[in-house]
Amino acid sequence: MTGPVRIWRFALLGLLLLVACRDHTTTPSLRGSFSPSIAPSTLTRLRPEEVAFAELGERAPSSAGFYLNANGELVAFVRDQQDETNARSALVDIASRSPDSRIKSATVRIERGRYTFRQLAGWRDAIFDNILGTVPGVVFLDLTEQLNRLTIGVSPREAAILRLQLPGKLTELGVDTGAVTYRVQEPIRGLASSPRELTSGILVAAGVMDWFESVFGGIRIQTGAGMCTLGIVADNGTGPGIVTDSHCSQQMWSLDNGPIYQPAPSRQVGTEAVDPPGYGCGLFGLNTCRGSDASFYAVTGGVSSYRGLIARTLSSAGPGSGHGSLDINPDRPFFIVTAADQSDAIGGERVQKVGITSGWTWGTIGSTCADHHNGGLFNWYPGSNVTICIYGANILADSGDSGSPVFRLEGNGYTQATDLVRIMGLIIGHAGGETVFSKWGRITEDLGPLVATRNPTLSQPSVTGSKEFNAARITWSSVAGATRYNVYRAGSSGPELATVTTSTSILDPINILEYTGAVPGNTQYYIYAVSGTEVSPVSNTIWFRAASGTFSVTIAGPTVVGPNSYDCSSWFAQVSGASNIISHEWSGLFASSAQSVQGTVLPPGGELRLLVVDDQGRQGAHIISITYDPNNQAYCP
Numbered sequence: 001m002t003g004p005v006r007i008w009r010f011a012l013l014g015l016l017l018l019v020a021c022r023d024h025t026t027t028p029s030l031r032g033s034f035s036p037s038i039a040p041s042t043l044t045r046l047r048p049e050e051v052a053f054a055e056l057g058e059r060a061p062s063s064a065g066f067y068l069n070a071n072g073e074l075v076a077f078v079r080d081q082q083d084e085t086n087a088r089s090a091l092v093d094i095a096s097r098s099p100d101s102r103i104k105s106a107t108v109r110i111e112r113g114r115y116t117f118r119q120l121a122g123w124r125d126a127i128f129d130n131i132l133g134t135v136p137g138v139v140f141l142d143l144t145e146q147l148n149r150l151t152i153g154v155s156p157r158e159a160a161i162l163r164l165q166l167p168g169k170l171t172e173l174g175v176d177t178g179a180v181t182y183r184v185q186e187p188i189r190g191l192a193s194s195p196r197e198l199t200s201g202i203l204v205a206a207g208v209m210d211w212f213e214s215v216f217g218g219i220r221i222q223t224g225a226g227m228c229t230l231g232i233v234a235d236n237g238t239g240p241g242i243v244t245d246s247h248c249s250q251q252m253w254s255l256d257n258g259p260i261y262q263p264a265p266s267r268q269v270g271t272e273a274v275d276p277p278g279y280g281c282g283l284f285g286l287n288t289c290r291g292s293d294a295s296f297y298a299v300t301g302g303v304s305s306y307r308g309l310i311a312r313t314l315s316s317a318g319p320g321s322g323h324g325s326l327d328i329n330p331d332r333p334f335f336i337v338t339a340a341d342q343s344d345a346i347g348g349e350r351v352q353k354v355g356i357t358s359g360w361t362w363g364t365i366g367s368t369c370a371d372h373h374n375g376g377l378f379n380w381y382p383g384s385n386v387t388i389c390i391y392g393a394n395i396l397a398d399s400g401d402s403g404s405p406v407f408r409l410e411g412n413g414y415t416q417a418t419d420l421v422r423i424m425g426l427i428i429g430h431a432g433g434e435t436v437f438s439k440w441g442r443i444t445e446d447l448g449p450l451v452a453t454r455n456p457t458l459s460q461p462s463v464t465g466s467k468e469f470n471a472a473r474i475t476w477s478s479v480a481g482a483t484r485y486n487v488y489r490a491g492s493s494g495p496e497l498a499t500v501t502t503s504t505s506i507l508d509p510i511n512i513l514e515y516t517g518a519v520p521g522n523t524q525y526y527i528y529a530v531s532g533t534e535v536s537p538v539s540n541t542i543w544f545r546a547a548s549g550t551f552s553v554t555i556a557g558p559t560v561v562g563p564n565s566y567d568c569s570s571w572f573a574q575v576s577g578a579s580n581i582i583s584h585e586w587s588g589l590f591a592s593s594a595q596s597v598q599g600t601v602l603p604p605g606g607e608l609r610l611l612v613v614d615d616q617g618r619q620g621a622h623i624i625s626i627t628y629d630p631n632n633q634a635y636c637p
Contacts (some may be wrong), residue, residue: 049369062085064117065145068348075104077113077148096349101412113148123175133287133384133414142370152285153185184431188245192226193399207326208356214304217405218311220356223251229404231426233305234452240305244403246295260297269298291442293428308337308454317361320396324359335359341422355401362397392434406437409535411497419530449479458529458536465542467515468623475505482529491523511547521545551577553620561601564634570598578614585611
């Protein structure tokens, strides 16, 4: 912010405060020339994080965003019944582009709403411009898609008077007061903590609080403001740097060129290099806004750093389960960042974090793209810091966890065996019963372009496939330096981790109709080779055509044969629950495409396998073992 602009803003602030002082009131004053800066029914400032909501609104005008509920359903509020069909179709299209497999495969649920996204977004922007950071005690604002309402957070000491006075001001702004709910909360409380003593004599690190020769995400750092968590090492084009919270620095949202230490002041590992001051927003531009609470510290020369690595501890904890482990897994010490998640995170998605106090914890997103008051000059009067479009989740974080990396597990977002993750943002602190975090896209908007992904150094695996009975055989070349392989499967429900293995081949027991190679089918496989700190580029993709479902198939016939049944036994396919049968495939002891087979079972016997396909693309499978017993006296059936 330039000097003249800052002087102008604070001169105007002084004039407003002088007028306010003449009021002699001890309660929040809602008087004054607050006028809506946008028409509430007109969407003029679309937030990048809400593009999918707007897309849904274009195709179903009375819709109001969507979220993932606890039952795994993708829920949208729609006001007008005639928009329901278009809303369902649009949600299926939008979900198909999500990296979250739960969203891709979710059942769509439509609920009757009262307000549209266009209405709620317009009213939200009017409240942002005229009330948040301007009216004392208003500390939070969210377009809450789970409620089809706006939520205003008010501080405990002003809550009673604001509940009485805000409705009148909202009416003046053209906001339907029925669209607003209130919650009582304090402004964001950062989680930087006072320094704590380390165990003496630590030479080899075992936990995220310890000393490390190289710096990476999820470990202890310290500044003049206290103790925090290193978010991620990233490159801004001039060299590697540490990305963590700005409130962990000596001056929030101000470049102070201060040092950062790991784990304590005896060892400097970086110097603050980027921490922009924000921009004018709100009433007359008197407030200061940014999209994140983040700063960038250039790594000190001679200090080793690992870009794109996050400490992986021994175990995690979900909501209500306390702290996760602080001890780094000696066999798999890192999560490897292979992507920066720029997608529109939605309510109900699962996120993970690693912090120095509460360890590895996870939870689900609640508030999305909400605006928070951070405190500022003269308490809540104009001159406040407001962080816009930050996210909340029911994920445990504690004092010292400020700056913790927030990430999403590669695949379906739930399978913790994966080595690979997508960076989503950084923990800020607590507000309104949630742990809140800056989204990665807003961090790079504030700090400039950042590369936070691990550079692939291992060779690219080459993958081939085949069909074995009704299972998929995946085989790949061995990669020098790799200690394991992450194998991913992606079908109609999106990507998921099939397995992590040290082998170079797996048999995936899914119901396969055929292997199609490089020709797209409906199920694909790809792998990454991984070592302790390194990763390969993603392999080539191979395809299979999986059955659309299954039904019951059994093989009727003898399972033990002997000399008297030699050369005359028969086996039949028995099917139930299928549509029109289009093929039979016998293999093992006999090969045939007929409904039944007959033949000689030679000693000692073997397996007889059967696949049956119907005209709906479903496949039933059955295997029996047939034994040749020379003492069996049964005759031909």
